[in-house]
Amino acid sequence: MGPQGASSYSLLRLQDARMDPYSGQMSVLIIDDDEAICKALGNYFEDLGFIAYQADAGLEGLDVLLECRPDAVLVDLAMPGMGGLEFLARAREIAPETPMIVVSGTGHLEDAVEASRLGAVDYITKPILDMAVVENSVKRALEHSRLKRENKDYSERLEDLVLTRTEALRQRTQALEEANAHLTEEMTHRKKTEEALRASEARFRELADLLPQTVFEIDGPGKLVFINKHGLRTLGYAQEDIERDIQAIQMVSPEDRKRIGQIFSRLLKGEVISPNEYTALRKDGSQFPAMMYSSPVLHQGRIVGSRGVLFDLTDLKRTEKALRDSQARLSAIIEVFEGFIYTCTQDYRITFTNKKLQQHLGKDCVGELCYQALYGQDSPCERCAMDQAANGETVRQEFLGPLDGRWYYSVDTPVREAGDGASCKQSIVIDITDRKTAEEALRKSEAQLREENIRLRSSIKRSGRFGSIIGKSEAMEQVYETILKAAVSTASVIIYGESGTGKELAARTIHEMSQRAQGPFIPVHCGAIPPNLIESEFFGYKKGAFTGADQDKPGFLASADKGTLFLDEVGEIPPAMQVKLLRAIAGDGYTPLGGRETLYPDIRFVAATNRDLFDLMEQGALREDFFYRIHILPIHLPPLRQRREDIPLLVRHFMEKYAGDQPVPPMPPDFLKSLQKAYWRGNVRELESAVHRFTTLRETAPQSLADSSPGSGAPKGARPASPVRLPKLLGKEEPTLKEVAAAAEREYILQLLERYKWNRSRAAEILGVDRRTLFRKIKEYGL
Incomplete structure (x- = not known):
């Protein structure tokens, strides 16, 4: 607010030397040891209408200052006894608000600086040639003093107004909080709601801390004569704008101008106006909701304008x-919540039920006793948590419904009123019958798994078998322990082992012993899939996804849903495919080629490899994140040469397998010993092949059969392929040409695989076929 109008009015009154109706006749104290100057100044100011007090020494001047309290003081610097500077220092302690003007004949700069430091408002040098100079100095000093007093009074009134309005807003905020307290307690997602309420309360407090924001003053004709800095920023104006003729009504939206104009008119008539809401208008044309508190400005007993405080209600409206x-969202949540919600008083009377509970009961039982209406009891339930809720406790419990025999989970919480204890109890009840049934089924399944575990251990000791796996060596018993742990887990498994150690058999055993045994077991030879087809093979595709896709085709992931997907030779998967497969392994689903819907199959992943995956990671052929997704439960299958004690069991098993309906041929001891001494680069697969040849060809010279095995000795590089021998193929004296060709093909493929340590890519290259064809042949011939 600018003091322009009031200041000019006061100066005119001083110039006319009239009495001010608020402060009385002005007085001035003149202190000078020069009697002539002192008297001349006194006469001059008396002619102007002042009361002029005179003193010829500093000490006498202090007495007059203390007794008469003049409105202004003129003091000489150079006086006998107490000088002017000492007087200023003493006078500032006695009357700090009284303006002091120094009159001195010395004119030294040092004296002027020191006098200013001691509180002098002006410095006049002698001789005084024009009394108007002194008059103007006194008037300026008196005007400055008056403005300081007015500013102080106004600041105090403004502070009182701010405190009053802030308290009113606080009470409104508190009332709003209390009005919403009951609904807030009924929210099912209390944490989010409490956070929202805390945020709302914080916004309210922030709004209160910032109030009042805009202070303004308007003169009678409606001109804006003052607005504080915050108001300038809020409304987008500069101080230069206010100094020009701006009507306050310009800062009101057009639709509210008539109403606000009428309010200003009523204020000028002396009416008491209540706070008013309206839409304020910024300089740039934008609008915001506002609350205005206004009061009239009195001058000389008449209303000359109005002052007010403007509050920006934007945050309040948004809150x-x-x-x-x-509230609408919470009401919607309560309506669609699948559980039951009800509240009851301490005397067990129901005060609220949600829609789901009403549908369940077939009625709205508000006002009834909870134990009768909900549970069919004649007295409060034994498990009732009313007492705990009254003490402010939250009780969680499971119980069996006495009416329907179903299991329920309840959360009983106190519902509080502001300043009081719990007045009622809120209960949230959820039907958990399906979960309890599943838990019971799980307990039975665990018991069955324990019994199966005991049976398998007994079977291993008795027959050397673990499911379909043959062997009871110490190394295999450790493998069996790990398989059992993997079977009861849901984590991904990776099986390490050389070619021919039975990785797929181990994976199938894990599947058959797990809870997924009734689901599919899908083995995938990752190295046999061409890179350009691997994505469609895993994810499947939709009709029209690419040329030739004339119908939908499910992939391996879809086929393995509810079962186990076995990734053999997992290290052969290209890195680009690893990224896409990683999402499915992590449970984030996949999208078939040409499809839009993301599928989320329920799959247990079991991988296997005969390669060093750490080397593959260093080479960049295997992604680190993919490795750690599949490498959770590792199982290491020992090579056959590290469990030679299992060879007799394996030999017996394979002889019975391939003998069929024929009697099992006797196993010469020397032949068995030679088998136990062999290196078995191809492991169990190679041993099976050797036993198959012995059983099929009916060789009577077992040593020659053992010698024909490429793995019969320690590895010392590749061995030359021996010529194909086909005597008595399949027990026939004269086999057909087709049978001879098939036997020769099988024998040659086996020799190549053994020569190149089961490197399928190298073998396929020599044979002149692709890897997929080679894999088909290996499976066809049981290699």
């Missing part, structure tokens, strides 16, 4: 809307 939206 109110957020609370309304929050």
